[in-house]
Amino acid sequence: MTQFDFRPYRRRFKPPLQTNHGVWDVRDGIIIRLTSNSNVGYGEIAPISWFGSETVEQALDFCRQLPKEISEEIIFSIPDRLPACQFGFESAWEDINCCKNVQIAPTTSLPYSALLPAGKAALSTWQSLAKDGYSTFKWKIGVYLIAEELAIFHHLTEVLPERVKLRLDANGGLSYDEANLWLYTCDRVMATGVGVEIEYIEQPLARENLTEMQELSCYYATAIALDESVANLTQLETCYQQGWRGIFTIKPSIAGSPSRLRKFCQEHKIDAVFSSVFETIVGKQAALKLAAELSLNRRAVGFGVHHWLEENEQTWLEQLWQAC
Ligand SMILES: O=C(O)CCC(=O)c1ccccc1C(=O)O
Numbered sequence: 001m002t003q004f005d006f007r008p009y010r011r012r013f014k015p016p017l018q019t020n021h022g023v024w025d026v027r028d029g030i031i032i033r034l035t036s037n038s039n040v041g042y043g044e045i046a047p048i049s050w051f052g053s054e055t056v057e058q059a060l061d062f063c064r065q066l067p068k069e070i071s072e073e074i075i076f077s078i079p080d081r082l083p084a085c086q087f088g089f090e091s092a093w094e095d096i097n098c099c100k101n102v103q104i105a106p107t108t109s110l111p112y113s114a115l116l117p118a119g120k121a122a123l124s125t126w127q128s129l130a131k132d133g134y135s136t137f138k139w140k141i142g143v144y145l146i147a148e149e150l151a152i153f154h155h156l157t158e159v160l161p162e163r164v165k166l167r168l169d170a171n172g173g174l175s176y177d178e179a180n181l182w183l184y185t186c187d188r189v190m191a192t193g194v195g196v197e198i199e200y201i202e203q204p205l206a207r208e209n210l211t212e213m214q215e216l217s218c219y220y221a222t223a224i225a226l227d228e229s230v231a232n233l234t235q236l237e238t239c240y241q242q243g244w245r246g247i248f249t250i251k252p253s254i255a256g257s258p259s260r261l262r263k264f265c266q267e268h269k270i271d272a273v274f275s276s277v278f279e280t281i282v283g284k285q286a287a288l289k290l291a292a293e294l295s296l297n298r299r300a301v302g303f304g305v306h307h308w309l310e311e312n313e314q315t316w317l318e319q320l321w322q323a324c
Pocket residue numbers: 019048051113114115138169171227274275276277278301302303
């Protein structure tokens with residue numbers, strides 16, 4: 001038997017994240033703790049309901065109805081409608097039960113991608129991130145008018161140093177015509193031989209428009225990565241079955257069961273990019289462990305630093321645990 005305990009948390013972004021879905025400034029989540037024969041394991045439930053996972057309230061309801069002592073069976077039979085819970089519980093379980101001695105490639109050997117702010121703020125932000133050692137950047141598009149963003153984009157490609165990789169993330173916010181224009185523009189920029197490499201456009205169209213994205217990926221040299229379309233394992237499996245062989249963005253914290261994710265990635269050898277949901281160090285460590293195991297093409301992981309009002313994560317966590 002395993003003892004189970006949990007703590008809800010709330011943290012504020014500094015600055016807030018701006019995407020086509022709107023502004024996001026508060027991250028609510030749950031840290032869980034499993035104890036078995038004096039071994040302690042932590043896990044994190046960090047849902048993003050606007051991205052297709054359960055809500056924090058649904059996750060809290062699930063935690064509240066569980067007994068104080070739980071079995072392995074409970075952990076491995078969490079329903080698919082609670083993918084962030086599947087991740088949190090299974091990674092806490094792994095934290096105590098296995099993998100302690102398994103040698104995996106150190107996560108530090110995977111490059112990190114840093115997020116640039118939407119709009120023209122990107123133009124004055126990349127320099128300090130480049131100084132910190134980042135050479136892959138992701139810029140949010142579909143936030144402002146396309147004409148404005150294209151102008152900023154041209155400027156960015158002129159100033160970014162050579163060999164930098166740039167990802168554009170539309171969060172499903174482009175129309176079909178706009179997506180064509182972006183892909184055409186990226187192809188043109190690449191053909192003119194500027195130093196920067198446009199690595200891909202992430203989720204140009206809404207999640208259900210897979211066929212159109214498949215079409216677009218045939219028309220243009222610039223790659224497309226799915227993100228919202230493959231937010232959880234069920235969607236990932238569906239898109240794969242429907243023939244998507246482009247890039248898959250995987251956010252382990254909301255994808256669902258880590259063991260099932262491992263199995264899927266290993267079986268199908270997908271081209272995966274691992275990405276954060278702005279979880280705490282607890283979820284981040286579990287997600288990066290999966291990234292280290294499963295990043296076949298060693299694409300940069302989207303776990304670049306993000307700033308919180310609370311600076312020291314370890315202290316913050318200890319305080320969270322002792323507070324109640
Ligand atoms: O993937 C990254 O590089 C950073 C993480 C990121 O962009 C993100 C973080 C939380 C929610 C959605 C997204 C997204 O990719 O759209």
